[in-house]
Amino acid sequence: MGDHRAFFLSTIFNMVKRVNEKVLDPYDVAVMQLRKAVNVLGLGEEAFEALKTHERVIQVKIPVKMDDGKMRVFIGWRAQHNSALGPYKGGVRYHPEASMGEVMALSMWMTWKCSLLQLPFGGGKGAVRVDPRRLSPREIEELSRRYFASLARFVGEDLDIPAPDVYTNPQIMAWYVDEYYRIVGANIFGVVTSKPPALGGLNTRIIATGLGVATVAREAARHILGGLEGRSVAVQGFGNVGSYAAYYLSTWGARVIAVSDSSGGIYNPRGLRIEEVMKVKSEKGSVIHYQDSKKISNDELLTLDVDILVPAALENVITADNAPKIRAKMIVEGANGPTTPEADEILFKRGVFVVPDILANAGGVTASWIEWVNNRMGGWLTEEDARSKLENKMAEAFNSFYSYLNRRSDIDPRTAAQAMAVERVYNAMKLRGWV
Ligand code: NAD
Numbered sequence: 001m002g003d004h005r006a007f008f009l010s011t012i013f014n015m016v017k018r019v020n021e022k023v024l025d026p027y028d029v030a031v032m033q034l035r036k037a038v039n040v041l042g043l044g045e046e047a048f049e050a051l052k053t054h055e056r057v058i059q060v061k062i063p064v065k066m067d068d069g070k071m072r073v074f075i076g077w078r079a080q081h082n083s084a085l086g087p088y089k090g091g092v093r094y095h096p097e098a099s100m101g102e103v104m105a106l107s108m109w110m111t112w113k114c115s116l117l118q119l120p121f122g123g124g125k126g127a128v129r130v131d132p133r134r135l136s137p138r139e140i141e142e143l144s145r146r147y148f149a150s151l152a153r154f155v156g157e158d159l160d161i162p163a164p165d166v167y168t169n170p171q172i173m174a175w176y177v178d179e180y181y182r183i184v185g186a187n188i189f190g191v192v193t194s195k196p197p198a199l200g201g202l203n204t205r206i207i208a209t210g211l212g213v214a215t216v217a218r219e220a221a222r223h224i225l226g227g228l229e230g231r232s233v234a235v236q237g238f239g240n241v242g243s244y245a246a247y248y249l250s251t252w253g254a255r256v257i258a259v260s261d262s263s264g265g266i267y268n269p270r271g272l273r274i275e276e277v278m279k280v281k282s283e284k285g286s287v288i289h290y291q292d293s294k295k296i297s298n299d300e301l302l303t304l305d306v307d308i309l310v311p312a313a314l315e316n317v318i319t320a321d322n323a324p325k326i327r328a329k330m331i332v333e334g335a336n337g338p339t340t341p342e343a344d345e346i347l348f349k350r351g352v353f354v355v356p357d358i359l360a361n362a363g364g365v366t367a368s369w370i371e372w373v374n375n376r377m378g379g380w381l382t383e384e385d386a387r388s389k390l391e392n393k394m395a396e397a398f399n400s401f402y403s404y405l406n407r408r409s410d411i412d413p414r415t416a417a418q419a420m421a422v423e424r425v426y427n428a429m430k431l432r433g434w435v
Pocket of ligand 1: 209236237238239240241242260261262263298312313314315334335336361362364
C-alpha cells in the first residue's frame with residue numbers, strides 16, 4: 001500500500017516537474033525570437049504574421065527496399081520559409097528525432113542567417129526521420145535518391161538549394177545531383193552545395209566555418225581590442241570549426257593559449273603550436289596528448305583570463321552559473337546556441353561583447369554561396385579565389401553588423417543581428433508587394 005502511494009506521488013511529482021520544465025520546441029523559440037525582432041523594429045502584427053509564415057512545407061513518403069527484401073517507409077520534409085531575397089538555402093539532416101516543427105524552425109533561422117550575410121538566398125531546411133547508422137550504404141543511397149526525386153519539382157538552382165547537415169555528407173549530395181540529372185535531363189551542379197570537388201564542390205568548404213569564425217574575431221578585435229596581434233584566445237571544441245578557427249587566429253598573430261575537446265583541455269600561457277595540436281589530435285584522438293601544456297577542464301577553459309573566447313563545441317555551455325565568472329572581453333560563437341538567454345543578459349550587462357552564432361558561424365553557408373556562383377560560372381574560381389572571397393564576405397558582414405550595433409546600442413548584439421536580418425527580408429517583401 002505504502003509502495004503504491006509512493007509510486008502515485010512520484011508519478012504526480014514527475015508530471016508537474018515535466019510541465020514546469022517544459023522544454024521549448026525549436027519552432028516556438030524561433031517565433032519568440034522573431035517577435036522580439038519585430039518589436040525592436042517597430043513593425044506591426046501584419047508584418048509579424050507575414051514574416052513568420054512559411055511559404056511551403058512539403059512532406060514526402062520515402063519507400064525503401066531494405067537489404068532483407070522488405071519495404072520500409074520513411075518520412076521526410078523540406079521546409080521553405082521565405083524566398084524574398086532569393087532561392088531557399090539550407091541543409092538536409094537525417095536523424096531519428098527529426099520533425100516537421102524542427103525543420104520549420106531551422107528554415108526560419110536560415111532566412112535570417114542568409115539575410116544577415118547579404119547572400120542572395122532565402123531560408124530552407126530538410127530532414128528525413130531515420131537513423132542512418134542503422135542503414136547499409138546501399139539503403140542510404142536508395143533513401144537519398146527517393147527523397148530527392150520526391151522533391152525534384154520543388155528544388156533547383158534558382159528555387160531551392162539543399163546542402164549537408166547532421167549525418168549527411170558530400171557523397172549524399174552527389175547522389176542528389178545525379179538523381180536530379182536523371183529527372184530533368186541536365187547536369188545542374190548548382191542544385192546542391194558541399195559536393196565532392198569532382199562534381200563542382202570546393203575544398204574551401206572544409207575550412208570555411210573555422211576561417212569565418214577567425215575572420216569575424218579578427219574584425220571584432222580590430223574594433224574592440226585595438227587589433228588581434230598578441231591577443232589571448234581560448235577555444236572550446238577542437239573539431240572542424242574550432243581547430244580551423246584556432247589555426248587561422250594563431251596564423252594571424254593571436255596567442256591561442258587553451259583548446260579542448262570532449263576528453264579535456266590543454267593550456268599554455270605562452271601560446272600553443274596549433275599545427276602541432278592538430279597533428280596530435282588526428283594521430284592520438286585528443287588534444288590532451290599534446291606535451292607542452294598543462295591539463296585543464298572544459299569548465300576552467302571557459303573562465304580563463306583571455307581576450308577572446310570561442311565556444312565551438314556544444315550548445316548551452318555558457319549559462320547563468322558561469323556567465324558572471326567569464327573573464328573574456330569578447331565571445332565569438334563558433335557553435336550553434338552556446339549561450340543561454342539568461343547568460344546573454346548577464347554578459348550584456350557586464351559589457352562582454354558577444355558575436356552571435358548567426359553571424360560568427362556563417363562561413364559554411366557563405367562558402368556554399370561561392371560554390372553555387374562558381375557552378376553557374378562553369379568552374380571559374382580557384383580555391384585561393386574562394387578563400388579570399390569568403391574572408392571578404394565575412395569581414396564585410398561583421399563590419400556592417402558592427403555599424404548597425406553602434407546605432408542601436410540599446411539592444412544586445414544577438415537581438416541586433418536578428419533585427420538587422422529581419423529588416424532586410426521585410427524590405428525585400430515590401431518591394432515585391434508581399435506586405
Ligand atoms: P565536430 O564534431 O567536428 O567537433 C566538435 C568538437 O567538440 C570535437 O572536438 C569534440 O571532441 C568537442 N566536444 C564535444 N563535447 C565537448 C565538451 N563537452 N567540451 C568540449 N569539447 C567538446 O563539430 P563541428 O562541425 O566543429 O561543429 C561544432 C559546432 O559548430 C556545433 O555546434 C555545430 O552545430 C556548429 N556549426 C558547425 C558548422 C560546420 O560547418 N561544421 C557550421 C555552423 C555551425
